Amino acid sequence: MIVQECDYSKEYRQWITCPVCGFEYTHIGLVEIIDHEASANDEYGTRGNQVRIHMTCEADHEFAFIVAHNKGNTFIGAKPRNI
Numbered sequence: 001m002i003v004q005e006c007d008y009s010k011e012y013r014q015w016i017t018c019p020v021c022g023f024e025y026t027h028i029g030l031v032e033i034i035d036h037e038a039s040a041n042d043e044y045g046t047r048g049n050q051v052r053i054h055m056t057c058e059a060d061h062e063f064a065f066i067v068a069h070n071k072g073n074t075f076i077g078a079k080p081r082n083i
């Protein structure tokens, strides 16, 4: 699971957890907006446009939290970085 209920914040109700180890201590890095042609051919690729937030957890795993759009549907997900 990438999103868990947060038990101490009333403003932000859910955590984004690491998709590799499940750790809830994660950090936001670079934010990118990727068009559909570029996203189809890279390591986090899907079809469609993406907003991609590069993140790390405190166990040093790298991943991207992605908001993607394709053919009228919008998805969220977290994908580990391919090494």
Ligand SMILES: [Zn+2]
Pocket (backbone or CB within 6 Å): 018, 019, 020, 021, 022, 023, 057, 058, 059, 060, 061
């Ligand atoms: Zn991790």
